[in-house]
Amino acid sequence: MTRRRAPTTRRAALLALPAVVPIVLVVGVSLTAAALQSFGLMPFIGPPQFSADAWTRDADELVRSTVTSTYVAMVSTLLSLVVGFVLAAYVLAIPRMGRIVEALSAATIPIPHVIGAGAIGLLLSDSGFLERLLGMPEAFPALVSGPWFVAVIAEYAWKESAFVALVVLGSISRSVGDLCDAAATLGASAGQRIVRVALPLSAPSLAVSAAIVFVYTLGSYEAAWLLGPTSPEPLPVRAVRLFTSIDLAARQQAMATALVSVAVSAAVIIIAILVLRRHRSLS
Amino acid sequence: MLSTAGGADQVPLPYSQAAFDQYAPAALRALTELEPSLWREGATYPRDEQALNTLFADDEVDIAMTYGPATLTDLVASGALPASTKVLTLEEGTVGNASFLALPVNAADAAGAMVVANIALSPEQQAAKADPGTWGQFTALDTDLLTPTQRNLFEQLPESPIVPDYEELSRNAHGELASEWVPALNKAWRQDIATAP
Numbered sequence: 380m381t382r383r384r385a386p387t388t389r390r391a392a393l394l395a396l397p398a399v400v401p402i403v404l405v406v407g408v409s410l411t412a413a414a415l416q417s418f419g420l421m422p423f424i425g426p427p428q429f430s431a432d433a434w435t436r437d438a439d440e441l442v443r444s445t446v447t448s449t450y451v452a453m454v455s456t457l458l459s460l461v462v463g464f465v466l467a468a469y470v471l472a473i474p475r476m477g478r479i480v481e482a483l484s485a486a487t488i489p490i491p492h493v494i495g496a497g498a499i500g501l502l503l504s505d506s507g508f509l510e511r512l513l514g515m516p517e518a519f520p521a522l523v524s525g526p527w528f529v530a531v532i533a534e535y536a537w538k539e540s541a542f543v544a545l546v547v548l549g550s551i552s553r554s555v556g557d558l559c560d561a562a563a564t565l566g567a568s569a570g571q572r573i574v575r576v577a578l579p580l581s582a583p584s585l586a587v588s589a590a591i592v593f594v595y596t597l598g599s600y601e602a603a604w605l606l607g608p609t610s611p612e613p614l615p616v617r618a619v620r621l622f623t624s625i626d627l628a629a630r631q632q633a634m635a636t637a638l639v640s641v642a643v644s645a646a647v648i649i650i651a652i653l654v655l656r657r658h659r660s661l662s
Numbered sequence: 663m664l665s666t667a668g669g670a671d672q673v674p675l676p677y678s679q680a681a682f683d684q685y686a687p688a689a690l691r692a693l694t695e696l697e698p699s700l701w702r703e704g705a706t707y708p709r710d711e712q713a714l715n716t717l718f719a720d721d722e723v724d725i726a727m728t729y730g731p732a733t734l735t736d737l738v739a740s741g742a743l744p745a746s747t748k749v750l751t752l753e754e755g756t757v758g759n760a761s762f763l764a765l766p767v768n769a770a771d772a773a774g775a776m777v778v779a780n781i782a783l784s785p786e787q788q789a790a791k792a793d794p795g796t797w798g799q800f801t802a803l804d805t806d807l808l809t810p811t812q813r814n815l816f817e818q819l820p821e822s823p824i825v826p827d828y829e830e831l832s833r834n835a836h837g838e839l840a841s842e843w844v845p846a847l848n849k850a851w852r853q854d855i856a857t858a859p
Contacts, residue, residue, distance in 0.1 A: 506720035608706035626845040
């Protein structure tokens with residue numbers, strides 16, 4: 380026997396429609412178009428003809444791009460979470476200096492990533508500001524265009540840690556004060572209050588922002604293009620390169636590449652939702 | 663590739679798989695052998711011409727390339743490139759082309775577009791384009807066919823301390839290969855040179 384839905388749920392669903400319909404339409408149409416194009420059913424020129432060629436040709440390159448993108452997104456996300464949480468803890472612990480740090484973090488957010496990437500490039504490149512400041516050492520590491528995407532990750536971690544800090548602060552600042560006071564009267568040290576009170580409280584917002592940061596950095600193009608090496612290529616860089624190739628047949632591969640990044644993002648979002656659900660059911 | 667093939671006239675301009683298989687491997691080999699002398703020993707490459715020119719301006723590489731040599735005068739004068747910048751002319755000649763204007767077959771106002779194209783090709787506009795203060799691109803006109811007054815416009819252009827004149831630069835110049843060569847060479851380069859450890 381199925382239970383009838385309460386009328387309030389239905390009304391809530393109706394209220395959400397204006398937000399849901401455009402998202403479903405836009406995402407649905409673009410994903411369908413991308414999938415059709417990747418299978419040759421919506422070609423830019425010529426008659427439509429089904430082929431999985433775009434997926435199988437250069438599959439090793441596609442796999443390498445996927446691994447590269449996942450690596451960059453994962454490290455960037457981890458760094459942003461750590462730095463973001465430390466920033467948030469600092470803001471909560473030291474109110475006066477914390478307010479300045481909070482304002483600086485908030486000011487970081489509206490800076491476009493392409494400007495941030497340019498600035499990081501000027502700072503970290505082989506003949507950049509840092510290298511000149513250090514007096515032109517011979518063995519300055521290859522941060523920009525280097526094999527480990529250090530400059531790319533630094534850009535994402537810098538911008539996204541500010542975002543993580545603000546999300547965490549917004550979600551726990553109301554409740555954390557009283558709980559920390561209570562813990563302090565029970566004899567908890569500052570470190571214990573951060574690890575035992577602030578960290579568990581911010582776990583849900585950390586998980587949500589982790590998913591957002593991961594998906595964003597996985598799909599982001601400009602920093603990886605400006606600061607990354609020629610090879611291996613992250614997924615978005617490969618997709619744009621193939622899409623703008625003078626060989627129109629490469630567009631199929633571009634669409635396949637874009638869809639792989641969508642699939643990885645979707646998988647990560649689903650994992651994040653599952654983790655959040657479990658966390659909620661435990662608490 | 664033109665160089666390893668033994669001259670520009672060796673490689674056919676239209677693309678074919680057979681011609682690619684015949685001429686591309688030697689060129690890719692030459693690029694691999696060059697790697698120890700390249701920026702970061704060929705572990706990575708500047709992403710485009712602009713990135714290469716930035717490396718040149720920052721003194722990280724000793725040589726860069728450009729499709730607009732006449733713009734160098736202005737770049738050196740403004741300090742964007744070092745004063746010691748010199749143009750290297752190759753014995754074998756360089757690949758050259760001319761910018762062109764095209765009318766799409768479905769252009770809404772073809773007559774108007776033709777008027778614009780005529781203005782762009784007029785000696786006055788071409789001389790203005792060749793002025794380094796304006797753009798600094800060589801003219802597409804054969805100045806020998808112009809009237810003396812028109813030719814005078816070009817002769818009055820300032821002499822560049824850096825860029826040799828057009829005759830010297832275009833000596834042995836040869837045309838570009840068909841565009842179908844580009845994706846094929848690009849892909850082979852990406853696989854064999856850029857990705858190789």
